[in-house]
Structures are given as C-alpha cells and as structure tokens.
Amino acid sequence: MSQWVRYRTGSAGEGFGRLEGDRIEPVRGFPWKQPQPDGAALPLSSVTLLAPCQPGKLIALWNNFYALAAKLGKATPAHPLYLLKPSTSVSGPGDPIRRPRSYTGKIAFEGELGIVIGQRCSDVSAADAERCIFGYTCVNDITAVGVMNESPDFVQWCRSKGYDTFGAIGPLIATELDWRSASVVTTLEGAERQRYALADMIFSPQELVSRISQDMTLLPGDVIACGTSIGVGSIPDGACVAVTIEGIGTLSNTLTAASGAARP
Amino acid sequence: MSQWVRYRTGSAGEGFGRLEGDRIEPVRGFPWKQPQPDGAALPLSSVTLLAPCQPGKLIALWNNFYALAAKLGKATPAHPLYLLKPSTSVSGPGDPIRRPRSYTGKIAFEGELGIVIGQRCSDVSAADAERCIFGYTCVNDITAVGVMNESPDFVQWCRSKGYDTFGAIGPLIATELDWRSASVVTTLEGAERQRYALADMIFSPQELVSRISQDMTLLPGDVIACGTSIGVGSIPDGACVAVTIEGIGTLSNTLTAASGAARP
Numbered sequence: 001m002s003q004w005v006r007y008r009t010g011s012a013g014e015g016f017g018r019l020e021g022d023r024i025e026p027v028r029g030f031p032w033k034q035p036q037p038d039g040a041a042l043p044l045s046s047v048t049l050l051a052p053c054q055p056g057k058l059i060a061l062w063n064n065f066y067a068l069a070a071k072l073g074k075a076t077p078a079h080p081l082y083l084l085k086p087s088t089s090v091s092g093p094g095d096p097i098r099r100p101r102s103y104t105g106k107i108a109f110e111g112e113l114g115i116v117i118g119q120r121c122s123d124v125s126a127a128d129a130e131r132c133i134f135g136y137t138c139v140n141d142i143t144a145v146g147v148m149n150e151s152p153d154f155v156q157w158c159r160s161k162g163y164d165t166f167g168a169i170g171p172l173i174a175t176e177l178d179w180r181s182a183s184v185v186t187t188l189e190g191a192e193r194q195r196y197a198l199a200d201m202i203f204s205p206q207e208l209v210s211r212i213s214q215d216m217t218l219l220p221g222d223v224i225a226c227g228t229s230i231g232v233g234s235i236p237d238g239a240c241v242a243v244t245i246e247g248i249g250t251l252s253n254t255l256t257a258a259s260g261a262a263r264p
Numbered sequence: 265m266s267q268w269v270r271y272r273t274g275s276a277g278e279g280f281g282r283l284e285g286d287r288i289e290p291v292r293g294f295p296w297k298q299p300q301p302d303g304a305a306l307p308l309s310s311v312t313l314l315a316p317c318q319p320g321k322l323i324a325l326w327n328n329f330y331a332l333a334a335k336l337g338k339a340t341p342a343h344p345l346y347l348l349k350p351s352t353s354v355s356g357p358g359d360p361i362r363r364p365r366s367y368t369g370k371i372a373f374e375g376e377l378g379i380v381i382g383q384r385c386s387d388v389s390a391a392d393a394e395r396c397i398f399g400y401t402c403v404n405d406i407t408a409v410g411v412m413n414e415s416p417d418f419v420q421w422c423r424s425k426g427y428d429t430f431g432a433i434g435p436l437i438a439t440e441l442d443w444r445s446a447s448v449v450t451t452l453e454g455a456e457r458q459r460y461a462l463a464d465m466i467f468s469p470q471e472l473v474s475r476i477s478q479d480m481t482l483l484p485g486d487v488i489a490c491g492t493s494i495g496v497g498s499i500p501d502g503a504c505v506a507v508t509i510e511g512i513g514t515l516s517n518t519l520t521a522a523s524g525a526a527r528p
Binding site for chain 2: 057077078086100102150151152153154157163164218
C-alpha cells in the first residue's frame with residue numbers, strides 16, 4: 001500500500017508526494033499516472049496538506065448503507081442514488097468549513113469513505129472497476145440542512161451540499177484499503193458521533209464505479225463519496241469534526257462563523 | 265458584440281477564435297482573459313466547431329419561466345432552483361446525443377439560454393453580476409425522462425440529465441445579447457416545438473449569477489442554463505433537435521441509437 005498527499009510549501013508551490021513515515025517524497029505529475037521522483041524528501045511537518053486531489057466530479061451517494069436505510073424506512077435502491085457537489089465545494093484537511101453568509105441554520109456533518117478514480121472509465125464491469133480505482137480517502141459531506149427542503153417543489157440537494165468548503169476530503173489517498181473490515185468513525189469536538197462498518201454498504205466501491213460509469217465517464221481524480229450511515233448530526237459554530245478511517249487517517253475541519261453581514 | 269468559437273483543425277489542434285463573418289481569427293488563451301491574436305484567419309468551413317467552452321460547472325435551472333410554472337401549477341421560487349450536470353456531459357454543435365446503452369426509454373430536449381461566466385465571482389450583487397458574464401450560448405438540456413423518477417425516494421436529476429453528451433452547448437458565445445427581446449426557438453426535425461420569450465424568465469441572468477454566486481464560487485467558463493419553458497418533448501432515435509437564439513445562432517444535435525448490447 002502507498003499513501004499519497006497533495007501539499008503546499010512556502011517556496012516550492014503545490015505538488016503531489018508519497019508519504020513515507022513523517023517524510024514526503026515529491027513526484028512530478030499525478031500519483032495515478034506514472035509519477036516520477038522529483039527532488040529531496042520533505043518533512044511532513046514543513047508542508048501544508050491540501051485536498052489530496054482536485055476532482056472534476058464529486059459524486060455523493062444517498063441511501064447506501066443498510067443500517068441507515070432501515071432506520072429511515074427507505075427501500076434498498078436498485079441503482080446508486082447520487083447528486084453532484086461542485087468542484088468549488090472541495091476543501092482539504094484542516095481547512096475551515098465556512099458558514100455561508102446568507103445562512104444561519106443547521107449545518108450537518110456526514111463522515112464517509114471516498115473512492116478516488118485513477119483512470120478514465122466508461123461502462124466498466126464490477127470486475128474491471130477495481131483497476132479504475134486509484135485509492136481511498138475520507139470525506140465529510142457537509143450540508144446546510146435548512147436549505148435542502150426550503151422549496152416545496154424541489155429538493156435542493158446540490159445547493160444545500162454545494163457551498164464552498166462543504167466537500168472536505170483527505171488527509172491523503174491510500175491506494176489499498178481492506179474496506180470490508182474498516183469502519184468510519186466521526187467525532188465532534190472529540191466525542192464519537194458515528195462508528196459504522198463499511199461492510200454494511202449496499203453498493204460496494206467496485207459496484208459503485210461500475211454502475212456510475214454506465215451513467216457518465218469517470219476521470220482520474222474524480223471522487224465518489226460512498227454515502228453515510230447512522231449518527232449524522234449538527235455542527236455548532238466553532239466545533240471541529242474529525243472523520244477517521246484506519247489505513248487512511250483523520251480528516252479534521254472546523255466550522256467557522258460567517259464574517260461580515262449577509263447580503264440583504 | 266463579438267462572437268467566439270472553440271474549434272479543432274486537422275493540423276493545428278484545438279483553439280479559441282473570434283468569428284468574423286465566415287472566418288475565424290485564432291487567439292491564444294481564453295476569450296474572457298485578454299486573448300491575443302495568434303496567426304492567420306481560418307475559413308469557418310475548414311474547422312470543426314466544438315463546445316464553445318469547457319465548463320467546470322454546468323448549472324441547470326428548474327422552474328425559471330412564468331409560463332411553464334403556471335402550466336405545471338408550481339409556485340414562483342424564492343431562490344433559483346438548480347441541479348448540476350457533470351462536465352463530462354458537455355457536447356458541442358453537431359455532436360451526436362448518444363442514447364445510454366442501458367436505457368431504452370424516452371429522451372427529452374429542452375432548449376435554453378446559457379450564461380457563460382467570464383470571471384471568478386463569489387457573493388456578487390445583481391448590479392455587479394453583469395461584469396462577471398462573458399456572454400451567452402444556446403443549451404439543449406437533455407434528459408432520460410424514465411430515469412428521473414425511477415426511485416420512489418429520490419428524484420434522480422443528476423443521473424437522468426448527466427449522461428455523456430446530454431449537455432449540448434453552442435454553437436458560439438455572443439458577448440452581448442439583448443435577451444429581453446430575444447426568444448428561444450427549438451425545432452425537432454425542422455418542426456417548431458418551442459418558441460418562448462426570454463423576457464418571461466423569473467430570475468434574469470444577472471439575478472441568477474448574483475444569487476448562485478452566493479451559493480458557490482463561479483469560475484470562468486462555467487455555464488448556467490437558464491431553464492426552459494413550454495414545449496419540451498421527446499426525441500425519436502435519429503431525430504435532430506435545433507435550438508436557435510437570434511444573435512447566437514443554432515445548436516443542432518441528433519440522437520443516435522446505442523451501439524452494442526447493454527451491460528446485463
């Protein structure tokens with residue numbers, strides 16, 4: 001297994017690198033496309049970690065865990081149900097979750113597993129999907145809950161989940177993950193709020209990639225957030241949410257109050 | 265007013281250019297960012313026109329015309345209602361609309377006005393939105409109608425409208441458009457199916473850019489499809505849909521049947 005980060009340094013700009021213990025080995029190009037070593041290793045402590053990729057598509061699943069479906073009384077879907085979060089919603093480890101200036105209501109966290117696509121794929125089988133997956137990361141799929149059902153005619157999935165910084169991913173991409181034995185653990189200010197087994201997924205990562213690739217071409221760096229399970233909750237202003245998956249690490253983000261007055 | 269195209273030639277690859285009559289004046293860079301002349305003019309007939317930009321976000325409005333809202337009995341929305349079509353759904357003038365291999369049902373056209381963003385903007389006022397708009401193009405917002413309501417629990421806006429080629433834009437970007445006096449005309453195999461005045465829009469282009477920029481940062485090349493009005497209909501396999509807006513031109517695309525067997 002290897003672990004890949006994207007980072008910024010004061011002097012050398014942004015880049016990708018392979019994480020080895022507490023050092024980063026910089027590469028040229030993309031981790032999923034024949035990366036070439038590029039200079040001396042850097043101490044992890046000397047860089048700022050960024051979102052580990054820059055997805056053109058951030059696809060977010062709804063109703064993909066048996067336990068949450070049972071709790072909400074929802075049927076098992078026949079095909080993955082999803083929305084798109086805009087690429088401008090993507091944020092990285094340690095980035096603030098910024099409360100929209102126009103919104104004073106509840107903002108919710110959802111800890112999730114993210115699949116990072118490694119090669120262009122369209123209409124692949126579940127058996128072939130494995131080779132299209134570069135690796136896995138943690139996702140916090142953030143939602144302005146009050147916006148979602150503001151209209152009686154149209155559920156605003158995209159808008160309520162699409163604000164800048166509402167798609168937190170990171171801290172790194174792990175190229176292998178025994179997801180069947182892994183869990184997602186989400187804490188709020190250090191208190192555990194979610195702990196669910198990824199083995200409870202309705203559509204596995206391989207099935208998700210196969211099925212969604214029948215709907216649209218997936219490109220390297222695209223991320224599929226696999227959906228959440230029981231324990232979703234509200235984030236008070238100033239509180240830190242941490243999503244941990246063993247083998248990947250911990251993605252931490254703090255909700256910051258809006259600065260300045262809302263546009264009238 | 266100027267008109268901008270993106271094109272491909274056999275020898276010189278892809279590029280942007282300014283359309284002057286039946287000639288294209290190539291430029292370096294982007295039309296919205298200080299484009300510089302780049303070589304001799306080309307006959308329009310010698311190139312293949314492409315989608316006139318490559319939007320990172322293709323935002324599609326729902327319920328943005330009074331006439332259609334009245335027909336469907338929907339309330340006037342308090343804020344623009346929209347979904348995202350993936351960037352991989354974008355196709356250009358003359359491109360085929362490809363029927364998904366897994367889908368045999370009805371595929372619908374929606375002729376629309378598209379706003380092309382010219383500069384990064386976040387939380388802009390309606391007064392300031394005008395300078396963020398680079399220009400306008402035609403959109404055919406294509407939908408696999410049977411997919412949309414396949415699940416009783418979740419309206420599949422993104423999936424039904426997100427298939428590759430289902431976001432047709434073009435044929436060019438007109439930097440100025442007197443949209444208040446313009447109409448969208450959609451024909452199917454030459455027969456008129458939609459003719460509606462853009463003055464009937466609920467949220468004007470400037471209001472759309474302002475409101476949506478309060479939800480998410482808009483980037484150069486992003487496209488906002490302003491929603492459709494009365495006359496939406498189904499496209500038989502092999503039929504050509506043409507969307508015309510005076511001052512922009514005509515966007516034509518033909519629905520092609522799927523090739524090969526569907527994945528079981």
